[in-house]
Structures are given as structure tokens and as C-alpha cells.
Amino acid sequence: MEIKLVHNELLQETVHQARLPQGGEVFVLRKPGFQKKYAVFSTKYGSLDSKFRNPGTGEVVAVPDGIAHFLEHKLFESEDQPVFDRFAELGASANAYTSYTVTSYLFSCTDLFPQALATLLDFVQKPYLTDENVEKEKGIIEQELQMYADSPSRRVYTNLLRALYHDNPVRIEIGGTVESIYKITKDDLYLCYNTFYHPANMALFVIGDVDPDEVIALANEHILEPKRQLSGPIERFYPEESATVRQEQVQEEMVVSRPILYLGIKDNHPGTGVEMLRQSLVTNILHKMLFGPTTELYTKLYEAGLIDESFGSFYTSEPQYGFTMLGGETSDPKRLMAEIQADLEDKLTKGLDEQDFMRQKRQAIGEFLHAFDSLEFIANNFIRYHFRGVSLFDYVGILEGITPQDGEKRLRQHFAPDRMAASLVLPKGR
Amino acid sequence: MEFVSRQLQEGINLWVWQTEKFKNVSIKIVLHRHLADATSANALLPFVMSRGTEKWTSTRDIAIHMADLYGTQYGLDVMKIGEQQLLVTEVEVVNPRYVSDETVLEAALEAAVQLALYPNLVDGQFVPQYVELERNMMRQRIASLINNKRGLARQRFNETMFAGEAASLYKYGSPEDLQELDANKLTEHFRRVRATAPVNVFVAGDVKADQIADKLAAMLPRRTEPAAAIPEAVIKGEAGDVKVISETQEVSQAVLLLGYRTGITPKDPLYYAGMVANGVLGGFPHSKLFLNVREKASLAYYASSSLDTTKGVLVATAGIDPKNYHRAVDIIKEQVAALQAGQVSAGELEATKMGLANWMHSLHDSAGAAIDRTLAGIVRGAVNPVDDVVAGIESVSSDEVVAAAQRFQLDTIYCLTNEANSDPDKQQEGRG
Numbered sequence: 001m002e003i004k005l006v007h008n009e010l011l012q013e014t015v016h017q018a019r020l021p022q023g024g025e026v027f028v029l030r031k032p033g034f035q036k037k038y039a040v041f042s043t044k045y046g047s048l049d050s051k052f053r054n055p056g057t058g059e060v061v062a063v064p065d066g067i068a069h070f071l072e073h074k075l076f077e078s079e080d081q082p083v084f085d086r087f088a089e090l091g092a093s094a095n096a097y098t099s100y101t102v103t104s105y106l107f108s109c110t111d112l113f114p115q116a117l118a119t120l121l122d123f124v125q126k127p128y129l130t131d132e133n134v135e136k137e138k139g140i141i142e143q144e145l146q147m148y149a150d151s152p153s154r155r156v157y158t159n160l161l162r163a164l165y166h167d168n169p170v171r172i173e174i175g176g177t178v179e180s181i182y183k184i185t186k187d188d189l190y191l192c193y194n195t196f197y198h199p200a201n202m203a204l205f206v207i208g209d210v211d212p213d214e215v216i217a218l219a220n221e222h223i224l225e226p227k228r229q230l231s232g233p234i235e236r237f238y239p240e241e242s243a244t245v246r247q248e249q250v251q252e253e254m255v256v257s258r259p260i261l262y263l264g265i266k267d268n269h270p271g272t273g274v275e276m277l278r279q280s281l282v283t284n285i286l287h288k289m290l291f292g293p294t295t296e297l298y299t300k301l302y303e304a305g306l307i308d309e310s311f312g313s314f315y316t317s318e319p320q321y322g323f324t325m326l327g328g329e330t331s332d333p334k335r336l337m338a339e340i341q342a343d344l345e346d347k348l349t350k351g352l353d354e355q356d357f358m359r360q361k362r363q364a365i366g367e368f369l370h371a372f373d374s375l376e377f378i379a380n381n382f383i384r385y386h387f388r389g390v391s392l393f394d395y396v397g398i399l400e401g402i403t404p405q406d407g408e409k410r411l412r413q414h415f416a417p418d419r420m421a422a423s424l425v426l427p428k429g430r
Numbered sequence: 431m432e433f434v435s436r437q438l439q440e441g442i443n444l445w446v447w448q449t450e451k452f453k454n455v456s457i458k459i460v461l462h463r464h465l466a467d468a469t470s471a472n473a474l475l476p477f478v479m480s481r482g483t484e485k486w487t488s489t490r491d492i493a494i495h496m497a498d499l500y501g502t503q504y505g506l507d508v509m510k511i512g513e514q515q516l517l518v519t520e521v522e523v524v525n526p527r528y529v530s531d532e533t534v535l536e537a538a539l540e541a542a543v544q545l546a547l548y549p550n551l552v553d554g555q556f557v558p559q560y561v562e563l564e565r566n567m568m569r570q571r572i573a574s575l576i577n578n579k580r581g582l583a584r585q586r587f588n589e590t591m592f593a594g595e596a597a598s599l600y601k602y603g604s605p606e607d608l609q610e611l612d613a614n615k616l617t618e619h620f621r622r623v624r625a626t627a628p629v630n631v632f633v634a635g636d637v638k639a640d641q642i643a644d645k646l647a648a649m650l651p652r653r654t655e656p657a658a659a660i661p662e663a664v665i666k667g668e669a670g671d672v673k674v675i676s677e678t679q680e681v682s683q684a685v686l687l688l689g690y691r692t693g694i695t696p697k698d699p700l701y702y703a704g705m706v707a708n709g710v711l712g713g714f715p716h717s718k719l720f721l722n723v724r725e726k727a728s729l730a731y732y733a734s735s736s737l738d739t740t741k742g743v744l745v746a747t748a749g750i751d752p753k754n755y756h757r758a759v760d761i762i763k764e765q766v767a768a769l770q771a772g773q774v775s776a777g778e779l780e781a782t783k784m785g786l787a788n789w790m791h792s793l794h795d796s797a798g799a800a801i802d803r804t805l806a807g808i809v810r811g812a813v814n815p816v817d818d819v820v821a822g823i824e825s826v827s828s829d830e831v832v833a834a835a836q837r838f839q840l841d842t843i844y845c846l847t848n849e850a851n852s853d854p855d856k857q858q859e860g861r862g
Contacts, residue, residue: 012528031451084714089780094715139729139751152577293490305566308570329570369454372453373452
């Protein structure tokens, strides 16, 4: 097994990586002086993947929404000792999360790292599902979904995705709905497990003061030989999505102190691989130039009492979707929306300030360095980018290569008024 | 691997942790106040001060300056620890080594000091228009607590459990007290705070303590008055009659909080035992609450407890279906009772100690977490080295855990629930 060393000059970091013979990629980043060791074991499988070809039968199947997240909960079940207790015995702290495209299992510890890593790899590869323990989980997940349902900022966000998208599953909550989770059965879960938890569809990232060669050897020892070989990539099916937004405006009443407004812009061409990353970095710079605290717009909105510290904006993309979102609490959503749209039109007419572009680019490089003090950030994002076919280490190089002309082009391409939707949460009974 | 402190002036201390681990340097300036002493005026200060400093006179100028400093991150806010209200300025700048620019550290230090202590005063006072706007913003901020159900429940719980104690106050103060404040009064208040509030400055990263001290000495205002003494938090070991309160809002999930008086503070011989007892009860996914409320009864997604040794209280919490109020309360009470009756297995004890040690060691892998731990220690009056805390935890016996748990006295049961379940006594059928 060949171990490749990839170094990044600006970050002054080196990652050791190897492809295991049984499939799957292992990455190790050594952090001398850190006490904590952190490991993430992930599968390229998220809430969007609810329609796929069963590799056993060749049949195309559709499973209930929220199943990837349900499975994430259930893998903590074990025939003998509960998984949390096995980590607890090692003084390690374990957790997991599911996104639209990735499911990750993780732990951190300061001692007994090899045992904890073996435990992580073991429990993820050894599902133990019974009708009874699947049933039991439904009450727990229902409470998780109800907790989100009571969060106005989360509701305004999911409502906006429902307004932007007609059919793309990104419009559905990662955890599904209370109705959909009650339909999930043990067999559904095993089907998803057997399809997506294949070593060739997975990756491990380890960070901390560890010996990379030892970690890779340990991973090789504990990641099992798959029962079947994958003949090609796992086939997933996503619905055709219309280029337009589904609804220009949606609103809901909740118990809130004042309205919350989020605006969204749909990106129909998020790209793939390096191109997707470049596009998202350009868009992030534009966000700072259009809506950030250094802009005249921000100052104007703040002085007018239209925004507060809850105001913010971001862009996110995966090969299956991409969107911009911005907004926050406001006393006058109509006026806020009008001001933002007028300012955007003005910028589209006048173009961008080159000096400001360079400033925001420099800030973006600084922010990346900031994030690199977090072991969790590095590990989770490395895997995310790896599954998209890019290295996190390429981030700064791509960022440095971006020019103001790229910004101008992207401004006109992405910030189009006809792909914009608004989501409002309004105070109940007003 | 710890912060080294020195006094810069009467009432102003510097805490430096020199480490090459991080790519950034974290700076935090904290002004300490008693929570009950002019709460609303204290709370408003950081927000008005973020509107401009002597050197960068507007919010936008500050933002541009920070963007130019390689995207230096900064923020001002109010924190509450025990019965202290903390006015906090945070600045995080990239280690000069990574950008080949030696001047960034001093520039960031200066920005932090400007934000924390040198506001933009026009004709000797805060700009009235900014004070007015920030006062409105603060009113909105306080009102928006209802958007966050867990935050709202926790504040209402505090007001119930700590009625008559400073700990009942919200860190942002009250709309009524805000009403009284104008630019003139706030400026006067600021002068008093700047002249007398105890100040702690934290710097963590690849720095030299002597250089930081010299630079700060030249930047800080010269004090002539002694620092104000802040009263210690009121600690009650006895609970009295249990207060049971349910309040309603339109919620899908009820937020349940059970508050226990423990009287356990760092001075207590059972201090470490208290930490372990909380861990066994509800600090981890292997703990009794997670296991029994969530895993066995499927009642909740979250179920945990936390120990506040500044105030000597333990709070257990869970998010539940409103109709399961009685079952959840019963299970939590049963689990506390089990612990008090000595039901602590060797496995639970060992796992909890290891989990706490893991957590303590990990704190030093984040500059922010290490600073906050030290800050909390200062407020509690005991900054113990990590190794001492870990040794203290490891030496706790199972008998001591039980003895600490026996000090947990139920004081308050608070539930934020929905209209249909507002009267818990009418849901007997839900008892399991």
C-alpha cells in the first residue's frame, strides 16, 4: 500500500494519505503538541440519496425521507455492549451527523487512541438492527425533529428551500418528517446500509499527535474486506429540477418577537470538482462585497434599524444543488427586501470595485487560516471536499488565483433577480 | 501549558499562554461587573462601544480595518458567569508567521484595547443617535428571547429558581431599565466602569509575554482609583419548598428543567466529587439521564445535566413531548435518587472520570476554550492547573460521589409547554 504525502506551504501542514486495498481512502494529519485526537469515518451518502439502484438486484428503489439520518442513529446500536459505553470505557467522546450528501461518525479522545479508532471502525461496519430497536428510535427522532420545528431560524431556512426548489430533495429536511420516519423499517435500513456503507464509498480522516503510518496500518487492519466488489459507482437518481424558483415568496406565522426574512438565490450550475470550489470561493468573496459589514449597504441598513447582528449571508453548493441565502431579523421585511434588491441592481449596473475585491480576497485567505486551528473543521471539511473530488489543501491556491474579472462574471451569472425567492416568518396574530 | 498572570496596574491583570500550537493569536479583554449593579447600562456598553473607537470612529471603519488585517475576527458582547456580568471584547488575528507581516499582532492588540476601552466620544460623550439606536436594538434583542425556546425556558427557570438573587437577571438587562438611559448617563456610567471595573486581559498564541505586557502598558489608560470589589455569588445549600411552574407558548416540544441546590463550590471538599456526580448523572451519553430518559424510554432527543460551581447548583434538562411531562420528571427524580442511594457502578465511575479527564485535556487544544476556562476560574476564585483538576477527579471515590449527590436538593421544576398540556396534574393518564 502506497502512502502519499501532500504538503501545503501556506498552512505548513502535511497530510499522509493511502488508498486501502479493500477500498476507501485514509488521511492522517499530524498535529504535534495537541492533546486531542479526532477521527471521522464517513460515507458518501446523505439525505439526498433516497432513490438509487439496488446493487444486489439491479432494481431502482425509493426509500422514505430521512433514512440516512435514521441509519446514523441506529448504527450506535450493538448486539452486546452499547456503543456509547464502549467509547466511555476509553474516555472517548463519540458522535455522528448527517448532511445532504455525507454521513459521518466521529470521536475525540486524549488517551487510548488505537482502541478508540478500532471501536469506531468496528461499530460502523457492524449494524445491529431489530424491529424493536428500530421502533424505539422513532420517538427519539420525532423529538429531534420537533426541536427543529420550534426554531424559527431553522423554519425560515427550510421554508426558503421549499420555495426555491420544485423537486430537488434538498427541499426536504435532512431528518425527514415525522410521517416519513414512522414508515421506515429494518429492511429499508439494511438496504441503504448494504448499498452505501461499502469501503469504496467511504473515507477516514484522523488528526492529532499520532503516527501516520501506524494509523494507516490500523485502518487497514480494521476496515473489512467487502462482501461484494463494486463494479462501478453507486447509481443515485435525482429528479430533474426546473431552472425557475417554485414560489417567489412564502410565509409562516410563529411565536417570534418580530419578522425574520431570508432571501435565496438558486444556482442552477454549481459545477463539479475544482470548478465547483472555485465558483463557491468567488461567490463567497462577492457576498462580502455585497452584504458584509464593510459595505455601505450594511451601514445604511443598520443605521435605519432594518438589520441587527443576526443579519448574514452565505453560499453553499454540492454537485446536486447550490444557493445563496441572506437575511435575519427585521422590523420591516418589505423595506429590507427592497433596499437589498435596489442595491444589487445598482452593483450589477456599476460593476465591482477592484480594490475592494482584493481586500475581501485577502480576508478570505485569513479566514481560512483562522479555521485551521480547529481539528474538527479540518477533518470534516477534508472529507467533504474529498468526496467532491477536491483536496482541502487546494483551497488557498485556488483562492489566490481568483481575479476581479472572475468576480464580475460570477456577479452577473449568479445574482439574477429571476431566480430569487423570499421566506418570511411573521409574528403570530399580527 | 497554562496561563501565566501578572498585574499590569491595580485591578488590571494580564494572562498569557505562550504556545506555538495555533495559527492565530487570541485576545480577550474582560471588564467584570456585579450582575445586579446597573445591569442594563453594563449590557448596553459593548454595543455602543462597537459603534466606533477613538481611532476608528465608525463601525464600518472598524470592519474595514479588521478586513485589511487579514480578516481579523472580532466581537463585543456580554457574558454572565454566576452573578457576574462580563463585558467582553474578543479579537483573533493570524499568527504573523503565516502572513510574513510582523505588524499584525500589535495592530490587533491595539484594536482590541480601542474597542474595549477607548470609545468614540464626541464632545466628551457617546453619540446620542448611536445610543438611541443601540437602545432600540437592545430592546429587540431582549424581546427576541422568545424565538429561542431553550434560551427562553432557561431564563424563566432562572427567574423562578433564583428569585431575589442576582443570578435571576438576564445578561442583557430589562427593557424598563433601558428606558432610563441616555447618552449622558451612559457616558457617566462608562467612565465609572473604565476607572474601577476589574479587568482581565487574555492573550494565547505564539507570543512573548514580556512584549505583550510592554505594549499593553503603553496602550491602557492610567488608573487612579482602586478597583471595585465585586460581591461573591450567593450560595444556598438548602432548597426549601420545591417550586413547580409550567408556562405555555405554542411549542411542539416542551423544555423541562429541574434545578437542584448543591452548595458545592471550588472551596468545598466535595468539589471534584460534585463534578463526577454530575457526570454520572447527566454529563455524558453513558450517563443515567441519557440512558434512561432517551435510550430506554425514548422520551427525548436531549437529556443531560450540568453543574454550575460558581452558583452551587445543578440543572437537569430534557426536550420532551408535552404530554410526557410526568414520565420525564419521574425518571429524572428516580435517577437522582438512585445516585443518592449509592447506585454507582465501577464502570460508571471509571468512564465518567476518564470522560472528564479527556474533556479537561482537550480544553487546551482550543485557545478560546482555554481562555474561557481560566476566566470562569477567576470568577469562581480558583484557577486550578489542568493537571491538578485531573488528579482531583481521579482521586474521587464512589462514596464521595454519593456524598456529593446527597447534597443535591430539588429546588425548582420548570416546564415551557403548550396550552393543551399546561396543567400537568390533568395528564395522569400519561404516567408510565
